[in-house]
Amino acid sequence: MSPRIKRIRKVLNPPPIKGFKPYGPETNNTQNEPVVLLYEEYEALRLCDYDMYNHYYASGIMNVSRPTFTRIYASARQKVARAFVEGRQIAIEGGKVYFDSDWYHCEKCHCDFNNPAKELQVEMCPLCGSKEVKDYDYTYEIEENTENRPFDTCICPNCGFEQPHKSGKPCRQEECPKCHSRMMRK
Amino acid sequence: MKVAITSTGNKEDSTIDQRFGRCAYLVIYDTVSKSVEYIPNPGKDAEEDAGPVCIQLAASRNVIKIISGEFGIKIKALLDSMKVQMIMLKDPDIKINEIIEMLNH
Numbered sequence: 001m002s003p004r005i006k007r008i009r010k011v012l013n014p015p016p017i018k019g020f021k022p023y024g025p026e027t028n029n030t031q032n033e034p035v036v037l038l039y040e041e042y043e044a045l046r047l048c049d050y051d052m053y054n055h056y057y058a059s060g061i062m063n064v065s066r067p068t069f070t071r072i073y074a075s076a077r078q079k080v081a082r083a084f085v086e087g088r089q090i091a092i093e094g095g096k097v098y099f100d101s102d103w104y105h106c107e108k109c110h111c112d113f114n115n116p117a118k119e120l121q122v123e124m125c126p127l128c129g130s131k132e133v134k135d136y137d138y139t140y141e142i143e144e145n146t147e148n149r150p151f152d153t154c155i156c157p158n159c160g161f162e163q164p165h166k167s168g169k170p171c172r173q174e175e176c177p178k179c180h181s182r183m184m185r186k
Numbered sequence: 187m188k189v190a191i192t193s194t195g196n197k198e199d200s201t202i203d204q205r206f207g208r209c210a211y212l213v214i215y216d217t218v219s220k221s222v223e224y225i226p227n228p229g230k231d232a233e234e235d236a237g238p239v240c241i242q243l244a245a246s247r248n249v250i251k252i253i254s255g256e257f258g259i260k261i262k263a264l265l266d267s268m269k270v271q272m273i274m275l276k277d278p279d280i281k282i283n284e285i286i287e288m289l290n291h
Binding site: 003098099101107110111112113114115116126127128129130152169170184185 | 192205208227230232233234236251259260266267269271273274275276278281284285288289291
C-alpha cells in the first residue's frame, strides 16, 4: 500500500538566499556534497529559533500537526549540525511546500489582509485606513472555526449524495461515503 | 488604483459574497475616477477551477487589491505570485457601498 500523502506545508517567507558556503583553509567546496535543507525545514528553524514561537503555535502557522512540526524541526537541526561539523555547504531547496504571505488583522473594520510587498512595513489598513493593525493571530486557525464558512455543497454525480463543501479542499479530492466515487460541485 | 470586490448582486446595496471563485458579480472600483463597474462572474457555476477564471477577469482590469470573504488554497498562491493584495472581510452583511465608503478613507 502506498503511504499517506504528505500534507503541504505552508511557508510564509522564502529564504533570501539559496544556501551557505563554508570558508577557511580546510574547506574544499567541490569535494563534499552539499547538505540539502528543505524549505519547510528552513521555515521551521525560522519560526522556532528566530521568531521564538513554540512548536504548537508554529505547527499551526505551517498548517501541519504538532508532532510533524517537531520532526521537521529535528531534521533541520540535524542537517545544520552535519553541515557545521563536516564543513559542508548548505543548499536550501525543495520540499513539499506552498508559499503564503504574512497576514495582518485590522482592529477597526475586522478584516484580515496580506502584504504582497514584503519589503514594505504595514502601517495602515488597506480598507479603512486605520492604524490599528496587528499581526494575524494564527490560534484562530488552529481551533478551526467552521461556523462562518460559505454555504456550498458537494454532490456525488453517481448516487446524488450531498455534503457541505469543505473550504480549501477541491471537491474532486472528496470521496462519496456511499458509493466511493469522486464528488463534484453542485 | 483599482479594487475588486466580490458581490452577490449588481446593485450598490448588494452584500459582499463570502466566496471568491463562485461569487455572483465582481465589482471593479476605481479609487481615482470613483467609477464602479459590475461584471458577472463567468465561472460562477463551474465545476472546478472557478477561482483562476475569476482571477483572470480581475487581472484583465489591472486590480491591485481584492476584497472577498475567503480565498481558496489555489487562489492564495496565485494572487501572491501576482502581487495582488487580498483582503478578507468575514462579515456577510456588509454592503458594497459601505465597502466603497471605507475605501475612501
